[in-house]
Amino acid sequence: MFIDLQELERQPVDFDEEFAPGAIDLGPDFQQRSALHAAGRAQLVEEHHGKHQTIKDIRVNGELSTQLDMACARCLEPVVENVKRAFDLLYRPLGVDAGREEMSVTGAEAEISYYQGEGLLLEDVIREQVLLAVPLKAICREDCKGLCPHCGTNLNSGTCSCAEPAEDPRWSALKEIRGKLDR
Ligand SMILES: [Zn+2]
Numbered sequence: 551m552f553i554d555l556q557e558l559e560r561q562p563v564d565f566d567e568e569f570a571p572g573a574i575d576l577g578p579d580f581q582q583r584s585a586l587h588a589a590g591r592a593q594l595v596e597e598h599h600g601k602h603q604t605i606k607d608i609r610v611n612g613e614l615s616t617q618l619d620m621a622c623a624r625c626l627e628p629v630v631e632n633v634k635r636a637f638d639l640l641y642r643p644l645g646v647d648a649g650r651e652e653m654s655v656t657g658a659e660a661e662i663s664y665y666q667g668e669g670l671l672l673e674d675v676i677r678e679q680v681l682l683a684v685p686l687k688a689i690c691r692e693d694c695k696g697l698c699p700h701c702g703t704n705l706n707s708g709t710c711s712c713a714e715p716a717e718d719p720r721w722s723a724l725k726e727i728r729g730k731l732d733r
């Protein structure tokens with residue numbers, strides 16, 4: 551769905567959309583399990599700079615929800631992530647802040663992005679929000695044993711006959727560190 555600046559100049563645009571799996575490209579790390587629901591409103595926000603300059607920002611707010619499969623970081627089995635996120639975003643025309651060192655962003659200000667041309671695609675907004683909502687890595691369960699590093703057997707569901715390598719003290723130190731990082 552294209553959020554058209556011209557239409558926003560007449561009135562705010564409400565959206566209530568269902569995106570089937572695959573309709574939005576979430577990249578190779580996530581599989582969408584169920585329809586992605588997104589509802590909210592897009593509206594024009596005009597910033598007046600002096601008498602002559604008007605900057606047309608697009609504010610998009612709403613919420614989205616879906617279910618994604620991610621691979622367990624240890625055993626690679628799918629892990630279901632429930633994704634739910636509310637968003638309130640401000641899109642400024644691309645280039646409007648060019649030349650300025652940095653925007654003076656106060657803590658209360660909405661998240662700021664940029665749009666180009668005559669508007670923006672709702673799908674792009676949603677994709678970004680979904681990717682911000684998912685954790686960096688998922689683990690299927692707290693005590694997931696992961697894969698055997700030698701043969702790849704999933705050690706949650708089977709055992710393999712790979713010999714436990716003789717512990718090198720340097721390795722156990724490393725493992726200890728990893729154990730701390732994983733927590
Ligand atoms: Zn796992």
Ligand SMILES: [Zn+2]
Pocket residue numbers: 698699700701702703710711712
């Ligand atoms: Zn093995």
